[in-house]
Amino acid sequence: MIDPRSNLYDLTRSELQERFVQWDLSPVHAGRLWNYLYLELADSFAAMPDLPAKVRTRLEAGTRIGTLPTALATESSDGFTRKFLLTLSDAERIETVLMRFTGRVTACISSQVGCAMGCVFCATGQMGYTRHLTPGEIVAQAVHVARILKLSALNPQLSTADGPKPDRLRNVVLMGMGEPLHNYDSVMQAVDILRDSSGLAIAGERITVSTVGVVPGILRLAAERRPSHLAVSLHAATQAERAALIPVARKWPLDELLAACRSYSEQTGRKIFYEWTLIEGKNDTPEHARAVGELLRGLPAQVNLIPLNPTAGYAGAPTRSEAAKRFQQILASEFSLPSTVRQRRGIDIAAGCGQLATVG
Numbered sequence: 400m401i402d403p404r405s406n407l408y409d410l411t412r413s414e415l416q417e418r419f420v421q422w423d424l425s426p427v428h429a430g431r432l433w434n435y436l437y438l439e440l441a442d443s444f445a446a447m448p449d450l451p452a453k454v455r456t457r458l459e460a461g462t463r464i465g466t467l468p469t470a471l472a473t474e475s476s477d478g479f480t481r482k483f484l485l486t487l488s489d490a491e492r493i494e495t496v497l498m499r500f501t502g503r504v505t506a507c508i509s510s511q512v513g514c515a516m517g518c519v520f521c522a523t524g525q526m527g528y529t530r531h532l533t534p535g536e537i538v539a540q541a542v543h544v545a546r547i548l549k550l551s552a553l554n555p556q557l558s559t560a561d562g563p564k565p566d567r568l569r570n571v572v573l574m575g576m577g578e579p580l581h582n583y584d585s586v587m588q589a590v591d592i593l594r595d596s597s598g599l600a601i602a603g604e605r606i607t608v609s610t611v612g613v614v615p616g617i618l619r620l621a622a623e624r625r626p627s628h629l630a631v632s633l634h635a636a637t638q639a640e641r642a643a644l645i646p647v648a649r650k651w652p653l654d655e656l657l658a659a660c661r662s663y664s665e666q667t668g669r670k671i672f673y674e675w676t677l678i679e680g681k682n683d684t685p686e687h688a689r690a691v692g693e694l695l696r697g698l699p700a701q702v703n704l705i706p707l708n709p710t711a712g713y714a715g716a717p718t719r720s721e722a723a724k725r726f727q728q729i730l731a732s733e734f735s736l737p738s739t740v741r742q743r744r745g746i747d748i749a750a751g752c753g754q755l756a757t758v759g
């Protein structure tokens with residue numbers, strides 16, 4: 400059963416202030432509470448000594464700090480990736496990943512328990528869909544990673560990866576479990592909370608929302624001029640090949656998806672990151688590279704190539720690095736299309752793209 404006390408991480412700063420007014424409490428204390436939640440990263444009311452006893456009693460009676468307990472934490476052998484299995488208040492579980500790159504840390508956070516989109520190569524898709532996450536459950540994952548970083552900075556021995564140890568979370572990708580645009584309202588509320596300049600203060604351009612191609616969500620993002628980046632999972636350049644990998648592509652066919660992407664870029668002036676999982680022999684030949692080049696011709700785009708990560712439910716193999724390089728060269732030389740090959744991180748702890756799952 401979900402805890403009936405309201406989760407403070409669900410609220411924007413102004414909503415928190417409104418609640419304080421409704422409770423007949425001074426909004427000044429709402430500001431202090433906000434600082435405790437997002438600057439001090441406090442996880443209990445007891446750790447908020449500046450709040451008067453009357454305020455703490457009121458908060459304890461009807462609200463909670465929706466910290467997500469860690470059921471399991473694993474670290475990759477190179478020390479660059481940590482994966483957390485986190486428990487929600489109804490005992491459902493999700494995974495969140497902390498990835499260290501040189502000079503920066505990225506939190507990869509989930510938007511749903513499971514996923515309804517059913518991409519054949521994805522462990523989350525293989526689990527099926529259970530429920531949407533609330534805004535607070537999405538925010539709590541970023542807070543969890545921010546706390547780990549704070550702790551690592553205070554005690555460098557907790558961190559084993561080489562290189563500088565950033566002590567603040569500055570990058571968030573909504574690429575964990577779930578399809579973010581299937582849970583649009585909660586995800587956008589969470590993004591607003593993450594961006595608040597007097598809280599976690601994660602800049603809009605350092606937040607990436609991914610989608611497998613939920614066309615109404617893309618159009619809404621454009622109409623609302625949302626400040627985050629958009630990543631669209633493409634994986635194939637024909638409708639038939641795409642629908643074989645992403646069942647939901649039958650609902651939003653490739654031509655509709657590209658029209659929505661074009662409209663998004665026109666309205667926002669932003670390029671889109673197109674994700675392409677490279678599967679050996681399936682979508683990684685020079686012909687495939689030329690097909691994606693043609694498809695994206697004239698669109699502000701960057702292609703992110705992601706060699707397939709293994710999952711129990713899909714037999715495909717990752718593209719070898721020479722073939723990935725050849726794919727990249729064709730995009731660059733024949734189409735002037737920028738691309739990157741995703742650094743493979745956390746594969747040994749199943750924390751890579753498409754590997755997150757809480758069963759099996």
Ligand code: SF4
Pocket residue numbers: 514515516517518521522523524525575576577578611753
């Ligand atoms: S790749 Fe993303 S959208 Fe597809 S099943 Fe996995 S989590 Fe869902």
